[in-house]
Amino acid sequence: MFGQMVKRQCKPNVVTYTSLINGFCRTGDFNTAEKAFKEMQSCGLEPNVVTYTILIGSFCKEGKLAKAVFYFELMLSNKCIPNEVTFNYIVNGFTNSPGAVLDNQCFEKRSLFLESYNMIISDGLVQRAAVYNSILLCLCQNGMTRIALQLKDRLMNKGFLSDPVSSAAFLHGICLEGQSKEWRNVISDDLNEQGLQIALKYSELLIQCLPCGITSEASLILQNLIKRCSYENQKEDLKVSAK
Known part of the structure; x- marks a missing residue:
């Protein structure tokens, strides 16, 4: 039917290709699904949130x-905003396949997601x-800080607490938007010197993954906060020693 459609010069649209991709994914024919995805783009059609989410969910x-x-990061780089279904597929995929091999073979460039995920796991956080x-x-990293903050609010309602990694993400996001002076709105007062050091580590990872010519003040802000925190700790130690 798709072939007849093209033959009769009736141009397929995003919905047509997305339906076709969904069908191939349901039958486990991922190679043809990806070919249809590339063909769709070559025709000048931009995949939408449904297209990406179908591929992400199927692979998960x-x-x-x-x-x-790969498709999640491609989605973000193409400024296609994910939805709750997209997030749930990724979270469930990782939690249901704890022993899956996470290599970079399907990536043309370094994957921020996989690098950060492996770092966070090695730092002792739960999956x-x-x-x-x-x-x-x-x-x-992809200029969707508002979406990230909305997700954070939903997570907090589920019992998740803000931590140094998420603080580094939000600080980096507002700095990329030119709002570095608003850093107090995203850095928790509960972060001690150790927490700030952890945030700095992830901030530097984010900066390494930025395209050439783009900078962020996030690491500088965190370095200054660490110095201030260290100074305050030294003052407290001197007070205790004096007593």
Whole structure:
């Protein structure tokens, strides 16, 4: 039917291609689904949130998490805003396949999501928190800080607390938007010197993944906060010694 459509010069649209991609994914024919995705783009059609979410969800269900992450990062770089379904697919995919191999073979460039996820896991955070934080980092890196803050609010309603990694993400996001003076709105007062050091580590990862010519003041702000915190700690130690 698709062939007849093209033959009769009836141009397929985003919905047509998305339906076709969905059909191939449902039958497990991911190679043809990806070919249809590329053909869609070559025709000048921009995939929408449904198109990307179908691919992401399908790869997550198959435990092909690196592929799912590839399309998630592609989605963000193309300024297509994910929705709650997209996030749920990624979170469930990672939590349901804890032993999946997360390599970079399907990536043309370094994957911020996979690098940050592996770092967070090695730092001792639970898997679900690692996935959500990786999502937040990627959103803020791609100029979607408002979407990241909305997701944070939903997470807090579920019992998730702000931590140094998410603080680094939001600080980086507002700095990219030219709002670095608003840093007090995203850095928690509860962060001690150790927490600020952790935030700085992830801030530097984000800066490394920025395109050439784009800068962020986030690391400088965190470095100054660490110096101030260290100074305050030294003052307290001197007071205790004096007593």
